[in-house]
Amino acid sequence: MVAMIKPGHLLLLVGLLSGCVSDRVVLLPSPDGAETALVVRDASGERVLDRPYAATNTQALAAPFDFRANPEYVETRYAAVLQALPRGAVSHVLYFETGGDRLTQASLAELSALRQQIANWQASEIMVIGHTDRVGSLAANDALSAKRAEAVRELLIGEGIPAEKLEVAGRGEREPLVPTADEVDEPRNRRVEINVR
Structure with missing residues (x-):
């Protein structure tokens, strides 16, 4: 059949x-x-x-x-x-302060609830993808997005999520949530997406 x-x-x-x-x-x-x-x-x-x-x-x-x-x-x-049956993917977004890998206070407050949801989901794979706004060079934003993804990975490990379930990637400024011209400071683009499957 x-x-x-x-x-x-x-x-x-x-x-x-x-x-x-x-x-x-x-x-x-x-x-x-x-x-x-x-x-x-x-x-x-x-x-x-x-x-x-x-x-x-x-x-x-x-x-x-x-x-x-x-x-x-x-x-x-x-x-x-x-x-x-496998569940579909669930996505979460955490936001960062400008120019670095520090989460905003609102995003920090979400970490505990996010950890609990991931634990309840019994996910087999968690993809952590870093992004930046368009302020700075392409190379600098690539490095910053990877640094942000790694920072969130470490926070999730600190919350008890097994390291072997976490994968990280940095996309730099290539996939903006809000399209802008170059050198525009857009807080919604300074983010990490967490895709749970």
């Missing part, structure tokens, strides 16, 4: 995941509400699932056997499978 799905969409392969003889495929709703579709195909035929909770039995692809699964039933019956 072949199941084709667009990236970012969820599907439930009940029989395939649980080792059952009869395979049932259920298309779960997209987290952002976007329309989704899935083609389930084997040697006997194919089915297109194109609405939330659309389902099919893979042993009956050649016969018209499609149905809409009851959302409450799916959530109850397959709770263990649904809990095992």
Whole structure:
């Protein structure tokens, strides 16, 4: 059987995941509400699932056997499978004072809550990406963005986040949150993004 799905969409392969003889495929709703579709195909035929909770039995692809699964039933019956699905990424932004790697007071205050959220998320990968505004040279901003990312990494380690889960990168002034002309001091661009997956 072949199941084709667009990236970012969820599907439930009940029989395939649980080792059952009869395979049932259920298309779960997209987290952002976007329309989704899935083609389930084997040697006997194919089915297109194109609405939330659309389902099919893979042993009956050649016969018209499609149905809409009851959302409450799916959530109850397959709770263990649904809990095992990877969560989507969550992003946080911390801001810095001008010209250095010191967090603003507001961002410092967020660290404890951020640590708790990361711990509850049980993340396997945390990407810490430093950014700058456009004041200064490209080379200086590259170095400063890396320094900011590393400073946040160290703060997260100090909050109990395992170092092996943390990756850092500096983007300099290349990816501004607020586009500006060169040499413009923009506080919202002096930031570190923390992407938790």
